[in-house]
Amino acid sequence: MRHRALRILRAAVLSSISLLGLPGIAAVTPHLADRTGPIVGLAGKCVDVAASGTANGTAVQLYTCAPGVAQTWTVSDNGTIRNPHSGKCLDVTGQGTENGSKIQLWECNGSGAQQWIHDASAQTLLNPQSGRCLDVTGENSADRTRLQIWDCNGQSNQKWRLPGDDGACTRSVAAGDSTLAVTFNGVRYNVAVHVPSGVGATTRLPLLLDLHGTGGTGAGQLVYSNIKSAAQTNKFAVVAPSGAIASGSGFAWNVPGVTSGPRDDVAFLEQVITTMGSALCGDPNRVFAIGYSGGARMASAFTCARPDRLAGLAAIAGLRAGRPDPANTSQPDASSCRPTRAVPVIAFHGQQDYTNPYEGGGSAVWQYSVPAAQQRWAALNGCGSTPTTAAVSSHVSRLTYSGCRDGADVVLYRISDGGHTWPGTPQPSPGNGTTTQEIDANALLWSFFAAH
Structure with missing residues (x-):
């Protein structure tokens, strides 16, 4: 119970800090105007609904980008990311908060498992309930690799380009x-x-x-x-x-x-x-x-x-x-x-x-x-x-x-x-x-x- 309480407290603090826009996280934008299109990540591949499924619990994965309903997402100003084809949301399975909790499609219900905060400078998607980031399992860019939440670490498997982003980058290595x-x-x-x-x-x-x-x-x-x-x-x-x-x-x-x-x-x-x-x-x-x-x-x-x-x-x-x-x-x-x-x-x-x-x-x-x-x-x-x-x-x-x-x-x-x-x-x-x-x-x- 003590660990559960600490997790809830951490989530509440993170959520409050994000929403208040306190110093040190000015780049975090908790809400975005509705934008629809693909979400691009590791190796230039896209967030994808397995087999274009619509059922609750359908796996969300990384897959080679292609036109179609499986890779179309609406990033809403209420903090949710919804698949218009199914009308369902990007969701952390079982309200999970631990490293490795898998991402699925689930009926939109306003829970903390379906809230996402975009950090434009770090290109991350933070789930405030867990305090963890949307992550490609094992840094594996193969098609069908499941998405999960994991401690935010700045690695390439946690970087995401949302619909409308220009894909800008900055080289960190000298000539x-x-x-x-x-x-x-x-x-x-x-x-x-x-x-x-x-x-x-x-x-x-x-x-x-x-x-x-x-x-x-x-x-x-x-x-x-x-x-x-x-x-x-x-x-x-x-x-x-x-x-x-x-x-x-x-x-x-x-x-x-x-x-x-x-x-x-x-x-x-x-x-x-x-x-x-x-x-x-x-x-x-x-x-x-x-x-x-x-x-x-x-x-x-x-x-x-x-x-x-x-x-x-x-x-x-x-x-x-x-x-x-x-x-x-x-x-x-x-x-x-x-x-x-x-x-x-x-x-x-x-x-x-x-x-x-x-x-x-x-x-x-x-x-x-x-x-x-x-x-x-x-x-x-x-x-x-x-x-x-x-x-x-x-x-x-x-x-x-x-x-x-x-x-x-x-x-x-x-x-x-x-x-x-x-x-x-x-x-x-x-x-x-x-x-x-x-x-x-x-x-x-x-x-x-x-x-x-």
Whole structure:
């Protein structure tokens, strides 16, 4: 009883403070004029009524934004948030006040479980009865993740954009190199970041996810890929996380269906994008993945699994389209890469690459050829059946599948004298063969992304 009384007292105090507008919480607006539309949160996804249900107790969840009644909400000046389709309200199940109490749809009844206070500066929705915030369970941005209340903590899974909000942001990271923390499954990981100079703090930046090869690190990949110069010229931010499988002096990635490791790297990279999108004032519609070698394999796998988070893929010395088919390793396993939307793809590969051979073979993680990978992406993107080939320079040809769904072309730069290297980088790559200087991969991949 004592704990219950304390909770009631805390709720009453919070509610009174909010309504009186006392110093220190001036940004909190307890009531808003009626506004109708979607409520957008983690990973650019929306507050959603499961299966467009109308019954009391229907789960409220996070889901990819789409037009329809399940994601339409009216934020009223009486503190409620109502789904017009059902006429019912956003409600804390069972009048719960504890961390983890789930959110549901329930008949509007004026109770404290259905009251919400919007803090415009923090972008939070506070339930004053509990003193806790609307929260995406486990910081998980997957479709159908339940919403709950949790201690207000300022994390990205508690930030919400209400109907009519302009989606403004402020970058909290200075220009240049930084190391930022990403929390995933309760573990903090340091992630190398580069922000270009000369960009306003409220200007949304494209984000480029730069994944290192096996045995590398995020910080080392920023150097090897030489991407910072292109980032400054073209004004995009670079995010370079590290794998979690110990490999030599660095790390390897846990590529689905190919390797095994201590961390789900598809889910981890999704959290990296979410966290960095908030910290760097990133543009959720312009997130691109690039990678080298094992990082290219990981970037390819992430594109297969989470195409909704990306606007493009660039693979250097490692394009894949799923794992090798166990029944015929000269072809990709179609069941292991089934993206739900077309994604533009650009790749670079040397024909003298002996680590990930252009014609296939090599280690068990490789096997099928680069042309087979390109052809599979072309099929996934609904492109024409035959690529066009054009000479770019003495040793470089460009193979292009066009006529693709949503304009998602699939392009491969084939380098006849190229090794297991990053075209155009000035960084040495001992033992990996020739690094062509006839083309600059960074300039070409960004031009491709910008055009798509």
